[in-house]
Amino acid sequence: MSFTFYRYKSNGFVKFPFIEEGIKAGFPSPAADFEGKRISLDKELIKNETATFFAKVDGDSMQDAGMANGDLLVVDRSLEPQDGKVAVCMLDGEFTVKRLKVTKKGVFLVPENKQFSEIKVEEDQELVIWGIVTYVIKKI
Numbered sequence: 001m002s003f004t005f006y007r008y009k010s011n012g013f014v015k016f017p018f019i020e021e022g023i024k025a026g027f028p029s030p031a032a033d034f035e036g037k038r039i040s041l042d043k044e045l046i047k048n049e050t051a052t053f054f055a056k057v058d059g060d061s062m063q064d065a066g067m068a069n070g071d072l073l074v075v076d077r078s079l080e081p082q083d084g085k086v087a088v089c090m091l092d093g094e095f096t097v098k099r100l101k102v103t104k105k106g107v108f109l110v111p112e113n114k115q116f117s118e119i120k121v122e123e124d125q126e127l128v129i130w131g132i133v134t135y136v137i138k139k140i
Contacts, residue, residue: 045135051078053131055088055097062086062097065112071138073097075131086133092125097133 046052057071065086067073075088083102088095089109098109101118107127109119121127 045074048076048078051131052076057097061111061113061116063113065099067097067136068138071136073133074135074137076134077131079132079134081129081132088130088133090128090130091119091121
């Protein structure tokens, strides 16, 4: 699996129109009420500017977690790696994104696709947690 990394660099916040009440998936409703409300995606998606980077998913080992090939991940390096979190990791020099499982038996990198097996991190392997995935941005 390979990643393309993008460093977050703010040139000031851009505010987009925002429908605060949410969009109904049923019958259409008038949208004129949202014209005055605006949102900054930077402020919503990025909590720690200096520790945030983006990475593009390459592969389908995390598809059942909603991360498909080509999706853009927002990754925060300031967050503590914990059991159950999805992390961008480097294992023996190769990048991967997996869910962390920490037990008394060890640390495991768990895919979210039944076609892949979990990886037990052995003592002689080098594991570096690059950051915790906070958002997935998809093109539909």
